[in-house]
Amino acid sequence: MRIDIISVVPALMQSFFEHSICKRASQAGLVSIHLHDLHDYSSKKFRQVDDYPFGGGAGMVIAVEPLSTCLDHLMSERTYQEIIFLTPDGETFQQGLANQLSMAENLLFICGHYKGIDERIREKYVTKEISIGDYVLSGGEIAAAVCADAIIRLIPGAIGDESSALTDSFQDGLLAPPVYTRPASFKGMDVPEVLLSGHEKKIEAWRHEQSVKRTQARRPDLLQ
Numbered sequence: 086m087r088i089d090i091i092s093v094v095p096a097l098m099q100s101f102f103e104h105s106i107c108k109r110a111s112q113a114g115l116v117s118i119h120l121h122d123l124h125d126y127s128s129k130k131f132r133q134v135d136d137y138p139f140g141g142g143a144g145m146v147i148a149v150e151p152l153s154t155c156l157d158h159l160m161s162e163r164t165y166q167e168i169i170f171l172t173p174d175g176e177t178f179q180q181g182l183a184n185q186l187s188m189a190e191n192l193l194f195i196c197g198h199y200k201g202i203d204e205r206i207r208e209k210y211v212t213k214e215i216s217i218g219d220y221v222l223s224g225g226e227i228a229a230a231v232c233a234d235a236i237i238r239l240i241p242g243a244i245g246d247e248s249s250a251l252t253d254s255f256q257d258g259l260l261a262p263p264v265y266t267r268p269a270s271f272k273g274m275d276v277p278e279v280l281l282s283g284h285e286k287k288i289e290a291w292r293h294e295q296s297v298k299r300t301q302a303r304r305p306d307l308l309q
């Protein structure tokens with residue numbers, strides 16, 4: 086998979102993608118991430134990429150010209166399954182969407198900043214608009230990193246134990262069950278017996294029961 090990300094502050098994401106799962110998946114050749122500084126596509130003397138909003142009002146808007154130049158350039162080189170704009174008024178990002186996007190070959194993310202991007206970009210280029218929650222961030226960079234992380238870990242081979250992504254919370258519509266590791270007893274707190282039994286079927290049944298209980302208690306909306 087190839088992921089291109091357009092931003093006015095790509096440095097915000099640089100370190101994130103050089104660590105953890107993203108780094109491993111890149112080294113394993115499963116994903117390549119390309120950060121693009123929108124200023125590189127500006128035709129203005131001081132590499133300006135934003136302008137005042139027509140009609141007045143507070144804040145600046147990312148202009149149509151540099152963004153369309155950047156998009157045309159990237160789109161002339163490959164076909165993107167989705168061109169995604171990160172925005173608080175987009176569709177809420179969920180595990181199901183992460184699963185769907187993890188099957189793409191090429192994804193393109195556009196990070197907004199300031200008051201947003203010129204609406205004509207959304208109309209002409211954007212195929213999907215994603216929000217990571219009902220709050221407003223200063224820019225789309227963190228949202229793009231969140232989405233990319235959730236997507237990349239689903240690519241087969243991206244995480245050590247292949248079955249592990251399949252047992253994540255939400256993957257089967259339930260929250261994940263509790264987990265324990267050694268020691269089996271710590272300051273009077275004991276690990277549930279069943280997990281030490283070696284009885285696979287019983288362990289699986291216990292985990293499912295715990296998942297259901299936890300989901301009922303914390304996220305009953307998921308069971309409806």
Ligand code: ADE
Binds near residue numbers: 197217220221223224
């Ligand atoms: N940009 C600003 N806020 C955002 C949010 N909640 N989700 C995605 N992109 C954003």
